[in-house]
Amino acid sequence: MRRKIFLVRHAKSEGNLVIHTCHSEGVDYPESFRNHVDRETRVLLPEAESQINEMATKLLSILDNGVRILTSDYARTQETIQLAGVAMGREISFTVDPLLNERNWGIYEQLPLSEKNSLRRKKEADPFGVIIPNGESLNQVKSRFTTLQLKYAHVPIVLAFTHQEFIIAAICEWLDITTEQFKQMNLYVDTPNCCIVEMCENVIGVRNVKIHSDGVAKVIAPSSHDPNSYQHYENMAEIFRSELAQILAKKVA
Numbered sequence: 001m002r003r004k005i006f007l008v009r010h011a012k013s014e015g016n017l018v019i020h021t022c023h024s025e026g027v028d029y030p031e032s033f034r035n036h037v038d039r040e041t042r043v044l045l046p047e048a049e050s051q052i053n054e055m056a057t058k059l060l061s062i063l064d065n066g067v068r069i070l071t072s073d074y075a076r077t078q079e080t081i082q083l084a085g086v087a088m089g090r091e092i093s094f095t096v097d098p099l100l101n102e103r104n105w106g107i108y109e110q111l112p113l114s115e116k117n118s119l120r121r122k123k124e125a126d127p128f129g130v131i132i133p134n135g136e137s138l139n140q141v142k143s144r145f146t147t148l149q150l151k152y153a154h155v156p157i158v159l160a161f162t163h164q165e166f167i168i169a170a171i172c173e174w175l176d177i178t179t180e181q182f183k184q185m186n187l188y189v190d191t192p193n194c195c196i197v198e199m200c201e202n203v204i205g206v207r208n209v210k211i212h213s214d215g216v217a218k219v220i221a222p223s224s225h226d227p228n229s230y231q232h233y234e235n236m237a238e239i240f241r242s243e244l245a246q247i248l249a250k251k252v253a
Contacts, residue, residue: 005149005199006062006159007167008055010080011048012193015039028113035110039102040074049083051194056087058196058212062159068152069093071161072100080194081161094161099148103165106135127182128172141169167191171209174199175220190218 018033028034071077073096085092108116111133123130131137145166152158168187171177177185191197195213202208208221 003153003155004157006157007170007197007199008059008080008159008161009164009167009191009193009195010044010074010076010161011051011083012045013042013048013076014045015042016193017045028116029109033109039105042074042076044076044079044083048080048193052080052083053087054214055194055196056084059084059159060088062157064157067157067159068095068155069159070095070097070100072096072102072163072166073098074102074163077161077163097148099144099151100160100162100166102163103138103141103169104132104135106132108132108135124183126179128179138165138169138172141166142173145170145173164188164191167197170199171197171220174207174209185220190220
């Protein structure tokens with residue numbers, strides 16, 4: 001049975017604002033943020049509503065009687081679903097599944113800035129294997145995505161509201177991205193708040209990922225020149241030509 005998996009990143013939250021501002025200015029998180037370790041309760045910013053209104057149009061084309069809607073148990077994902085329902089003029093029923101939770105960041109926020117920077121460099125060198133103290137590695141988050149696929153293997157369409165690190169781990173697992181390929185990509189830029197990530201598999205078994213954001217669909221797929229590397233395609237005509245080239249190459253072989 002062919003399945004479709006859609007992952008939706010929550011709208012912009014208060015945590016996103018603090019982290020982005022501090023990273024941009026090269027300063028540590030404010031003490032009030034470092035001491036507020038209950039990450040699950042962080043809520044959306046007021047401007048999140050306009051993000052969700054834009055996303056809702058795309059969601060309408062996904063929702064039907066066969067879709068199973070899931071969310072992490074964090075406040076910001078559930079608030080995103082509820083506001084999306086308001087924007088679409090319908091009540092959305094969903095199931096909470098902790099498999100979709102954000103990567104466990106352990107004591108990262110409580111670390112001194114120098115230790116955060118050191119850990120960030122280690123993550124850049126080994127993006128999948130580095131474990132956050134008292135938290136998770138990206139490999140462990142990838143394993144959660146694998147478990148999620150098996151758990152809902154009987155469901156034709158899964159629409160899951162989740163978090164950036166989970167989405168990145170899922171993309172890497174779906175496309176079997178290596179450490180070197182990961183370093184050449186910029187998945188943190190490609191997966192903004194309220195993006196919709198569509199996990200696809202074509203008729204010849206080649207997987208790709210379509211990222212819908214700000215009215216644009218970006219595709220990450222195997223290169224037509226080198227199936228072991230990935231590249232971005234800015235429109236569906238490009239991805240079609242790439243897949244056609246792969247089909248012809250298989251016939252010639």
